[in-house]
Amino acid sequence: MTAATTGRRPAVSLPMWQGGGTRMGFFTDSSICIGCKACEVACKEWNGVPDIDTGFTGNSYDNTSALGANSWRHVAFVERPRPDTGDGVQWLMNSDVCKHCTRAACLDVCPTGAIFRSEFGTVVVQDDICNGCGYCVVACPFGVLERREEPDGRAFKCTLCYDRLEVGDEPACAKACPTQSIQFGPLEELRERAEKRLEEVKREPRFAGARLYGESKDDGVGGFGAFFLLLDEPEVYGLPPKPVYRRTDLALLWGAASVAASVLTLGVMGSLRWRRR
């Protein structure tokens, strides 16, 4: 057993992000998630996130349902037949969170500058600057960002506990996690740990489908600052298999829109010209 999996949590010191400084992040190891939701509660308590009222969903033990403005950690529960033997049940749990993408479309589309990249390499929304335009909501490939309807529609998401990081503490969810399924630390170190952990997990036949999700710098968003060890394909957990940096699309959309607008303008002008005639 390496310290990576369940060894006692080392003290975290936070080097400053100064253009190429140490990037901090999460490694969420779903193979040891017990679905206790302590992360959800700790996050809400620390960050003052409003309550939600989904009622009883009937969907396993998931009454939070999704990440959103009022749920910055969300434990997904997946019940299905055991894939290796087909006999009995497998119950997967994974604590989902904002991915703090390397190429963060939300940040790039934000027109007010409310979303910024912190000195820790994390992506943070400043709620006193956000004007609630909602561009980030459509830009996010994971559906993380959401506008909080009450009182004024500004967007909220995980800050990776920016305020705690600033004083050298670890994020509330990682601190509360009893099994260290949520690990916080320098991203490079977490990636190394995750590789080793994956080898261990895959030795067990029922976890043959285990994989890392979002650790690669070559994926559509340039890798996650908060990546995962999953026990099966991301779709099983309701995560997009190939997340796309959607600003590319947006740029195309904007391009298309501007073409359309030009055409329209020309058309209008033409019509005016025609009318003048």
Place this chain on the structure above:
Amino acid sequence: MGSNMAECHPVAFQWIVEAQGKGGKLIHVDPRFTRTSAMANLHIPIRAGSDIAFLGGLVHYILEQERYFRDYMVAYTNAATIIDERFLDTEDLDGFFSGWNEESGTYDTSSWQYQGGVIHASAGERGAPRPSGDGVTIEGAPPHSDPTLEHPHCVFQLLRRHYARYTPEMVERVCGVSQQKFLEAAETICDNSNRERTTAFVYAVGWTQHTVGVQFIRTGAIIQLLLGNMGRTGGGVMALRGHANIQGATDIATLFDVLPGYIQVPTAKDSPDLKQFCLDQGGAAGGYWGNLEAYLVSLLKAYWGDRATPDNQFGFDYLHRVTGDHSTYQSTLGMVDGSVKGFVVLGENPAVGSAHGGLHRKALRSLDWLVVRDLYEIETASFWYDSPETQSGEVRAEDIATEVFFMPAAANAEKSGSFTNTQRLLQWHDQAVEPRGDCRSDLSFTYYLGVKIREKLAASTEARDRALLDLTWDYPLDPKSGEPSAEAVLREISGRGPDGKLLAGFGALRADGSTSSGCWIYCGAFADDQNLPNRKRPGQEQSWVAPEWGWAWPLNRRVLYNRASADPEGKPWSERKRFVYWDEAQGKWVGPDVPDFPGDRRPDYQPPPGATAEAALSGDRPFIMQADGVGWLFAPSGVVDGPFPTHYEPHESPVRNPLYEQEHNPARQIFRRRDNPYNPTAGEPGSERFPFVMTTYRLTEHHTAGGMSRFLSRLSQLQPEMFCEVSPELAQERGLRPGGWATIITERTQIEARVLVTARVSALRLGDRVVHQVGLPYHWGSRGLSRGDSANDLFPLVLDPNVHIQETKAATCDIQPGRRPRAASR
């Protein structure tokens, strides 16, 4: 087994996860596939209430496949002991042991005794207290034994015969567990139980809340003794307690018949002479109960200080005398019947958390007065205006005469004190904030209640008031808040010597009145005037046993019976499992833990004639609390419903007992009365109306009866409504819609719940029939942010005869789609 550790003890479960990372295997035997099962290497679904058949199957497998740890078993258990030839087994009497008295509904245990010597056993009359020693008193010659284990009446042979029919086929038929899964578990456990490896059993109320609850645990103990897993690191039978300090509450005695440190409360029938009482209670026996008089006198000195003198037997006559069964449920019935007039409830919510909530609320309505201390106005306090009965119109608030005093309680962060956890570890916590408003700690409440009562009695000359007036009641108070010092209480519990100095341990306690200790097993918690439970040295900075984190009773010992970690000669069973062992050169026992016996006691020590207490045990006897120093495969005393665990059906069961003609535990406590109707059980007319098994449990998101979770939005939103868990097959059979409503029905009442259809609850095949189970979390009630019907309202009062615990882990029910009838028709 009988535990959902990942959900109910998630913080402790981190160590299981860590053990798995080191290659440990986790087997979870449970009616449902829970969050614990999700983490397990093997999950075995089992019919609720059939655990003895499963565990008995393991005993059978261990014996027949000769997988027992022979050297350990012969030396450290009573396997070789020969039992009275009058003893007859359930195999002989079709479900009864010898000594059954049909009229009294109890066993005469005299035929269960050891052959040879003179053996007194005080177990007997149901409801009557048992000896503190929990054991036999052996006088004269040692009992007969046969180390070859061939004598037909030796324990080993009796055990083999008792479990001869608990075959894998029988396990399948009784429990619904496939033979292949059962054998996989059996092999895994046996492969991990030997000189090099150990296996631990972990249980919680899934084992205890049955009419055979004590016997569930006994079966686990038998397996661990056969496999040599007791007294060794990584072994044991571990009870997970339901609340942070339940262990502490048990140690310092919440039960009606137990004094602090598991000393029996004297009964009206016991000798009024202190010395004689102690002798009768095991004081003449070998083992540490032999010092009972020193423990009891020290307790009396802690209670009554200078007023406890040799002339008044140290206040022994001040102690109350038990006159019968005054356990929780008997007291509840006493309220209903008018013999119990007042009730003080601290940290409990019986209107939701106890079996047959309707009967509890009826009991509350019958009281003259009720005091409830809690964080919120829980159902036990609101029963008179907000309960299922008031909602239905069955009762009206204006007709209820009970005077209710609701006292706001301080939460754990608002007071200092210690928690004793499941591993006997005391951990101190300091107050973080002052309690708000009128909230006060339970300590403060109890202290000032005592002050007020003593003020009122101050002028009394009545002899009956001496016990209260002579109490030492002089705790230092915080000058600002008036809060009594919790540390001073722990000092008093820990104990003082003649010079007033704090004692190092219970070995220093004396019967002459020169020492005091409020709980002998806690003696030394405050040694050298240091709050040892408050030690918080990180694990990495000390030995792997971490003796400087908190303090474990007794004597900061981390593994009980650790003499068994070495062989009879004192050598470790293996290098890998080396723990406490004899160092001949130093002439003492060494290792990272505190030895569980005198540290210089040679392994070859033989007691001189006339030796008593621990000196009466030879140097190779690890089970130091037993009169004979060995682990009991066969319990000649101390268990009122049989020396061997036997599979009986729950009081309400959809199937007949496949093993014996006798269906149920004959010694169980039954209350046949109109307000406690039972569902007809299998074989009785009408039983087809209740075809399903129901069981209750907790969820991570809520805490027991909800007082600490249903009133908090963060937790309530995670599990916002009462629900039931049913298999897809049952949902189809009964037309239950996912997310819809269902009504669960018993003879007591009907409750409604939202429907969670899940393959995690599987239909079990028992022979030619399929049994469905209905899962019911029991957190909900009519109060709080998250409200719903109470699962416990469905259950009857029917109890284990040893400890009077209710059977809420297995009963029968029906389930129908839709909501329950409203208003008066309920």
